[in-house]
Amino acid sequence: MCKKQGKFTYITENRPSFIGYGSVVGKKEHDGPIGKEFDEYNEDIRFGTKSYEMAESKLQELALKHALSRANIKPDNIDLIFAGDLLNQCIGSTFGLIDYNIPLSCIYGACSTMGLGLGLSSLMIDNGVLNISAVVTSSHFCSAERQYRFPLEYGNQRTPTSQWTTTAAGASILKCDSGKPYISAVTFGKVCDLGVKDANNMGAAMAPAAYSTIKAFFDDTGTGIDDYDLIFTGDLGKTGSELLYELFSKDNIDIRFKHSDCGLMMFNIKNQDVHSGGSGCGCSASILNSYIMNRMLDGTFKNILFVPTGALLSPTSSMQGKSIPSIAHLVNIRKD
Amino acid sequence: MCKKQGKFTYITENRPSFIGYGSVVGKKEHDGPIGKEFDEYNEDIRFGTKSYEMAESKLQELALKHALSRANIKPDNIDLIFAGDLLNQCIGSTFGLIDYNIPLSCIYGACSTMGLGLGLSSLMIDNGVLNISAVVTSSHFCSAERQYRFPLEYGNQRTPTSQWTTTAAGASILKCDSGKPYISAVTFGKVCDLGVKDANNMGAAMAPAAYSTIKAFFDDTGTGIDDYDLIFTGDLGKTGSELLYELFSKDNIDIRFKHSDCGLMMFNIKNQDVHSGGSGCGCSASILNSYIMNRMLDGTFKNILFVPTGALLSPTSSMQGKSIPSIAHLVNIRKD
Numbered sequence: 001m002c003k004k005q006g007k008f009t010y011i012t013e014n015r016p017s018f019i020g021y022g023s024v025v026g027k028k029e030h031d032g033p034i035g036k037e038f039d040e041y042n043e044d045i046r047f048g049t050k051s052y053e054m055a056e057s058k059l060q061e062l063a064l065k066h067a068l069s070r071a072n073i074k075p076d077n078i079d080l081i082f083a084g085d086l087l088n089q090c091i092g093s094t095f096g097l098i099d100y101n102i103p104l105s106c107i108y109g110a111c112s113t114m115g116l117g118l119g120l121s122s123l124m125i126d127n128g129v130l131n132i133s134a135v136v137t138s139s140h141f142c143s144a145e146r147q148y149r150f151p152l153e154y155g156n157q158r159t160p161t162s163q164w165t166t167t168a169a170g171a172s173i174l175k176c177d178s179g180k181p182y183i184s185a186v187t188f189g190k191v192c193d194l195g196v197k198d199a200n201n202m203g204a205a206m207a208p209a210a211y212s213t214i215k216a217f218f219d220d221t222g223t224g225i226d227d228y229d230l231i232f233t234g235d236l237g238k239t240g241s242e243l244l245y246e247l248f249s250k251d252n253i254d255i256r257f258k259h260s261d262c263g264l265m266m267f268n269i270k271n272q273d274v275h276s277g278g279s280g281c282g283c284s285a286s287i288l289n290s291y292i293m294n295r296m297l298d299g300t301f302k303n304i305l306f307v308p309t310g311a312l313l314s315p316t317s318s319m320q321g322k323s324i325p326s327i328a329h330l331v332n333i334r335k336d
Numbered sequence: 337m338c339k340k341q342g343k344f345t346y347i348t349e350n351r352p353s354f355i356g357y358g359s360v361v362g363k364k365e366h367d368g369p370i371g372k373e374f375d376e377y378n379e380d381i382r383f384g385t386k387s388y389e390m391a392e393s394k395l396q397e398l399a400l401k402h403a404l405s406r407a408n409i410k411p412d413n414i415d416l417i418f419a420g421d422l423l424n425q426c427i428g429s430t431f432g433l434i435d436y437n438i439p440l441s442c443i444y445g446a447c448s449t450m451g452l453g454l455g456l457s458s459l460m461i462d463n464g465v466l467n468i469s470a471v472v473t474s475s476h477f478c479s480a481e482r483q484y485r486f487p488l489e490y491g492n493q494r495t496p497t498s499q500w501t502t503t504a505a506g507a508s509i510l511k512c513d514s515g516k517p518y519i520s521a522v523t524f525g526k527v528c529d530l531g532v533k534d535a536n537n538m539g540a541a542m543a544p545a546a547y548s549t550i551k552a553f554f555d556d557t558g559t560g561i562d563d564y565d566l567i568f569t570g571d572l573g574k575t576g577s578e579l580l581y582e583l584f585s586k587d588n589i590d591i592r593f594k595h596s597d598c599g600l601m602m603f604n605i606k607n608q609d610v611h612s613g614g615s616g617c618g619c620s621a622s623i624l625n626s627y628i629m630n631r632m633l634d635g636t637f638k639n640i641l642f643v644p645t646g647a648l649l650s651p652t653s654s655m656q657g658k659s660i661p662s663i664a665h666l667v668n669i670r671k672d
Contacts, residue, residue, distance in 0.1 A: 001464055004415070008439060010465065051656050079340070080524055088424040089650035090444045094527055094661050103344060103524035104663065105452055106648075108426045108442040116441055120456065127463035128337055129346065147652075188416055188439035191430055312442075314425035316483075320387050325430050327440065 002126045006220025009187045016122035017177035019132075020073070021289035022066025024059050026141070026167030029286070032267045037290040038168075039066040045142060045167065052142035053087060053095075059138045059169035059282065060085070060096030067134065067171035067289070075100040078173070079130040082107050082117035085138045085281050086165070087147065092138050102134070110310030111206075111235050112189065113137045114170060114285035115329030118306070121174050122183035122331065131175065138169035139280025148199075148315055161201040163237045164274035166266055170285030181296040185221065185332035189213040191312065193325040199318045203240020203263075203276055206309035209326035210236060211247040214307055217330050225258045229301045232292065233328075234284025234308040235263030237277030262287045262308070284308040296335040303334045338462045342556025345523045352458035353513035355468075356409070357625035358402025360395050362477070362503030365622070368603045373626040374504075375402040381478060381503065388478035389423060395474045395505035395618065396421070396432030403470065403507035403625070411436040414509070415466040418443050418453035421474045421617050422501070423483065428474045438470070446646030447542075447571050448525065449473045450506060450621035451665030454642070457510050458519035458667065467511065474505035475616025484535075484651055497537040499573045500610035502602055506621030517632040521557065521668035525549040527648065529661040535654045539576020539599075539612055542645035545662035546572060547583040550643055553666050561594045565637045568628065569664075570620025570644040571599030573613030598623045598644070620644040632671040639670045
């Protein structure tokens with residue numbers, strides 16, 4: 001049974017472990033610095049479907065296929081899937097996972113969705129509600145651009161602080177096990193809003209959420225940056241990462257050399273024209289379920305914090321002049 | 337600790353109970369047959385805010401306020417809120433609940449969202465992950481019309497099978513307790529898709545999901561309609577309810593006299609111009625957290641099934657010619 005420690009953190013007891021993981025990306029992501037880590041990519045941005053939205057559904061379907069294959073289980077062994085994406089009404093998830101015929105809980109936390117799903121899933125497994133659970137999230141550059149910003153055909157200019165929505169999906173399958181990477185602690189985030197209104201600078205809106213959740217976790221557990229190999233956020237990008245360093249520096253903590261942002265890992269920001277870095281529910285999800293898992297299994301990392309952040313705006317709220325509330329959920333992943 | 341029974345059903349052990357509940361509706365809902373059951377209504381469709389979307393956020397804020405007051409607890413006693421709505425990126429929830437400063441998990445299941453939230457929340461409480469949890473969902477006629485269909489100013493005709501999105505929010509607060517109505521079992525739904533493509537006939541799309549989840553629950557528990565006082569679906573409306581009777585009649589089961597649909601309870605469909613009935617995440621949520629709770633506390637109902645159904649379409653998927661996948665989540669609520 002997990003135990004609550006401090007105000008916001010849950011410590012697991014029975015090793016909810018990654019028994020399977022999978023990742024699928026687009027060509028641009030495959031061309032990036034960690035492109036070879038992913039299970040599959042496709043030169044066709046539509047992934048053989050008729051629309052960008054259906055391509056995003058395909059990404060989810062394929063990511064879960066790879067995770068099932070690694071876990072060596074069948075779909076009907078999974079008790080419940082937590083899935084989410086950036087599309088209105090989560091259609092990336094509902095259409096993408098329908099053929100697996102597994103009970104489905106859609107969740108929403110923008111780019112933090114993988115963290116939210118892993119948190120819910122691991123605690124429900126740790127305390128015996130579920131035996132096996134899956135978490136799947138995705139994003140697609142083209143479906144996100146036309147939903148949040150402009151049709152691609154318009155060819156709009158992007159600001160220096162803007163981020164590039166990653167075409168990717170990641171899937172994790174969790175079960176209590178031993179010998180595999182496992183989730184040892186979870187901190188669910190609260191909504192932060194410091195009044196940032198620029199929808200092209202989401203890193204700035206999300207940095208306070210990352211700071212707030214990481215600080216709550218440190219306070220609750222009495223640990224600090226020196227206790228972890230690395231803190232992965234996703235996706236603050238260049239602008240948001242620098243703001244995160246500034247926020248921690250006020251507490252006299254320098255996290256710069258213990259921090260990687262998935263938005264900055266996905267692309268080479270110098271020559272891939274992504275400005276401040278990658279973003280999207282699929283960015284940190286695909287990196288966790290490829291590069292990070294691979295490095296935990298080969299012993300490079302033994303104890304990390306995975307802290308995806310989400311900007312909870314919609315085009316409607318932005319047009320109505322509202323600020324961008326943000327949230328970050330944290331999972332502590334270990335491998336003995 | 338809850339136990340899984342059969343393939344899809346979880347039986348609780350520690351009485352995750354409704355220690356608080358609240359409901360807020362618009363004027364049209366207040367004028368309906370059960371209008372006096374709700375905690376609060378407002379003549380102003382904008383609830384004192386500048387937009388329909390912010391009005392929906394206000395509905396969530398107020399519903400939770402009433403639930404907190406009945407539970408006689410403070411916001412920071414709540415470990416985690418599950419919240420959802422119909423608006424893109426769940427902005428009804430994120431903006432509505434921000435000031436409570438409680439860890440937030442947004443969930444999405446269209447009109448089934450309250451069932452999904454109660455399922456997750458009750459099982460996490462039953463197995464000791466959470467001590468106190470809240471579930472809040474909402475919908476608003478005006479914000480839904482302009483997002484899913486047409487701007488109100490357009491004055492479009494509505495088809496006879498269409499449903500009227502309810503302006504309402506409901507909030508439940510759960511904790512293990514005794515003497516109060518409690519969730520004794522949960523069945524999470526799978527996505528059903530029988531190929532219905534008419535976005536103005538969501539009852540038809542959702543009826544198979546309701547049938548599938550109720551049947552799974554009956555199969556798993558070895559119970560039948562005679563074991564329950566009433567089965568509440570939400571929101572099949574008139575068209576969907578009749579299709580549900582037809583589906584059960586093929587199994588030689590007549591559920592007609594043991595069934596109420598929240599979409600049909602909310603309005604007088606003969607004179608309130610709502611065609612096939614009400615709908616929306618707030619419809620069944622507000623009825624559960626008013627009429628149904630009140631009738632459980634006064635002894636009218638002792639054992640009911642609450643089975644909200646969701647149509648998982650988006651305007652984008654409909655425009656791309658896709659069908660309407662649907663889902664239904666079931667909670668069995670008892671009062672000794």
